[in-house]
Amino acid sequence: MDQAVLILIKPDGLKKSLTGNILTRLSETKLEIVAAKMVRVTQNLAEEHYKHLKDKPFFNEIIKYLQGELHDRKKVMALIYWGNEAIKKCRDLAGSTNPEEAESTSIRGSYGRITTSGVYENVVHVSSNDSEAEREIKLWFSPEEIIVDLYATQDIVHKEFKARSWA
Numbered sequence: 741m742d743q744a745v746l747i748l749i750k751p752d753g754l755k756k757s758l759t760g761n762i763l764t765r766l767s768e769t770k771l772e773i774v775a776a777k778m779v780r781v782t783q784n785l786a787e788e789h790y791k792h793l794k795d796k797p798f799f800n801e802i803i804k805y806l807q808g809e810l811h812d813r814k815k816v817m818a819l820i821y822w823g824n825e826a827i828k829k830c831r832d833l834a835g836s837t838n839p840e841e842a843e844s845t846s847i848r849g850s851y852g853r854i855t856t857s858g859v860y861e862n863v864v865h866v867s868s869n870d871s872e873a874e875r876e877i878k879l880w881f882s883p884e885e886i887i888v889d890l891y892a893t894q895d896i897v898h899k900e901f902k903a904r905s906w907a
């Protein structure tokens with residue numbers, strides 16, 4: 741079954757210059773990249789992304805982590821991979837959430853760590869299932885940033901619309 745999956749290279753991955761390594765590992769899946777961009781993560785975006793973990797004791801720390809406050813890198817790289825069994829393929833390559841438990845050859849097993857305050861710095865985010873992938877992709881991307889039609893869209897006419905353009 742063809743699926744879309746959101747991948748985030750988190751601030752620790754960027755700080756450790758792992759972008760190339762991670763993309764190389766993901767290329768083993770033979771999936772297609774259908775969107776990619778650098779994102780400055782607002783508190784609102786981070787909180788929406790992790791809203792299912794709002795009650796967890798580590799919630800505040802992972803919000804700071806995703807925003808780059810623990811790594812002096814206030815950005816993440818967001819990508820959408822698309823193709824057969826995309827979620828399973830990418831999650832297998834990423835490895836377990838806890839980098840100490842992740843298989844040593846997986847991305848998280850190779851590059852992740854647990855901080856002294858207990859946060860799992862696990863380098864990448866990978867959507868966990870189809871409905872989470874849809875929710876996350878709609879949160880991180882607008883339809884025109886994706887080169888295929890993944891989900892239904894609607895046309896909206898903006899009467900007054902301020903946008904930045906090249907000067």
Ligand code: TYD
Pocket residue numbers: 793798802836837858859860861862865866867868
């Ligand atoms: P979660 O959505 O459960 O895992 P995954 O990212 O594998 O889908 O958790 C979100 C992030 O929260 C996870 O990537 C790392 C962090 N985290 C911790 O720091 N400690 C924990 O005990 C858990 C479960 C997650």
